[in-house]
Amino acid sequence: MQTVISGLARRCGVTGLVIDRSAERLIKFHAVTAVLFLALGGTLALLIALTRWQVVHLLPAKQFYAFLSAHGMVMLIFWILFFEMAGLVFGSTVLLSARMVVPGLGWVAYAMMLGGAVVATGLMLTGRATVMFTSYPPLQAPPLYYAAVLVFAVGAILGVVHFFINVVAARMRGDVGTLPLFTFALAGAGIIALWSLISGAAALLPAFLWSAGVIDSIDPGVYRLLYWGLGHGAQQVNLAAMVAVWYGLASMMTGGRPLNEGLSRFAIVLYIFFINMGSMHHLLVDPGLTPWLRNINTSYFMYLAVLGSLIHGFSVPASIELGMRAQGHRQGLFDWLRRAPWGEPGFAALAVSLLIFGVMGGISGVIIGGPQVNMIVHNTLLSPAHFHMTVVAGTTIAFMGLAYYLVPLIFQRQLMLRGWARYQPYIYGAGMVVWGLGTGLAGHWGVPRRHWDITFDRVSTLPTEIFQTTAVNVFMALLGIGAVIAVIGGAMFVTIIVATVALGQRTATPNLGRVMANAFSSAPAVAGASGEEGEAPVPAHGAFEAPGALVLSLAFFTLFVLLYDFSWFELSTVPWQVR
């Protein structure tokens, strides 16, 4: 019972949104491309983990380093950015019931991203650009590699520009006043993405010219500075996009509304202003920078970005609590949590993503991002342990949760394997937690990242057995086993999506499971009331509206303080004085 408005648009029978068909087609291309890269990256992840698990040591060295290079680009850049592009098109057109004003731009952006990604991936997989995701000079890849990545980056810039053109046009037409928080957060992500991509291009363009022989040499220190202008900004893009998805899923699953709209938007603005300072924490043990530059960037300024995350970390669970309390679950401090839809794939993904991102990813990031503690962490396995907890267990799981609803809606098909989808976030999350613990502990023990053989059995000059201990062997086994579980979880997701898109029953009104009917409605809800406007909210405990979320946040904060203090203690036990 869809209403065909014209050949160019349709009204969604479930959400009531008016959908530009061309935008919808573009979203589909981005989403399918994203999932294909995710599948490739996940396969590489399994092979890599089964190699670092020395007992298995699956791949030979050359393939290991080549696949590790590819895994980084495929996951951190291609999977994530194609999915985010689908989100950007969605947030600037479908969600606003608006149309693309310059469709050609969107398609050119996609084509450039796809072409660049395919060429770069091919070069890395075949061992012709084994320079790792970071491609640090003087390591050199063929000029085609840098050109491919640059083409991708320009395509992504065009995609972000396309998002802003759509939003501005919709505002100028009067189709939208204040942006939905989802789109606002994506706009924040887009702003950060613009300068991140430009910074990356500024690093890679000279590298391309150097590889092509046009310029003689390239300063490795300057490259690192410019590169990490891309590097950490890009991750903040993922964080802002994940936050958008968190709020969106909270609304769909529980009717959750942000506790304070202005505060949540302010927290996004904090990201925009301060995250680039945080990029300094990749350069904490580099030559060429002074201690005061490091101190100011990584603490004073970065903590303002961290404040943004802490705000969302409280506000998202608080919004869930408000939504559940409004449905009548008002008993005690945590009845709202017990009664939450844990069996609904979207909520499962939301909860797992929030928990692992906050507890493991966020805390570890703040700790290892300090200049002093970084000395005992830099380039050990603690680095990848941290960023997999944020970008994989956090962002990727959240994206998977949203996909379970957007894919049926956009492709107009019934979700297949719903039973699998209920467990998938938990399986994937559990795998990542095990992987993260093993990898992180190994890193604490000093095990290096990007390293093929920590037994050093093949080394005849000055070998060492420092990593051949029971503890390290256990940690690396956790790394391997966790990876197997996580990859199973990832394969479940890919299978569900591919099956849905290819075989799902075509319908204009797919069954979305337990989704709140008013998630896409513009009508305001007032907390504690029975949905009638004009009633004052009923505070649950004293004057606190979300006491349960507050208690959870305080428990998180306590853990944060304990782990933070412990990290300084660990630094103090190092049997060297350093100055």
Next chain:
Amino acid sequence: MAGRFSPLAKPQGMWWSPLGRDERLWVAIAAIWGLGMFLMIAFIWPAIGNEQNEIQSYRIDPAEFHRLTTEFTETYQIGEMDGVPVVAPPPGSDIYLEAQQFAWRPVVQLKRGEQYRFLISSRDVQHGFSLVMERHSLNFQVLPGFITAIHLTPEQVGEFAVVCNEFCGAGHHLMTGRIIVTD
């Protein structure tokens, strides 16, 4: 009080409202914590800690650094380990440690409790200086054309492995060095 809107829908009318008690409490805690962490990094730890990040750096031509390392090795060599020169410079010395594809040279012998200034650079590509010990490691980035200078004072006797933790090519995992600490 203004109503609350779904993050997936366009807010209508006035959506701004003052912070409630929950938010004010949480933001206050978070802001104070951020300030505390800043003070710890910038002032408190520098005053009380024995492990400080005060890396100094210099620009240098890789060929010149290699020459200085060779000279340093010849001056203070006391023997060999696995065919690699072992040097024992006097306490308070500048120690030249060179990273190359795929080795750390020379092997350095230090006296416990004495301070030395390590001058670390690379002959070719980027490397990761990683001094590994039981349950810990000390790590610094090494760039060709730059000297990473740090003051190290060993507090424990023993032999410490040096590995590379920045991918530097096909033989990255073959790259090792050694620092010996005696009484």
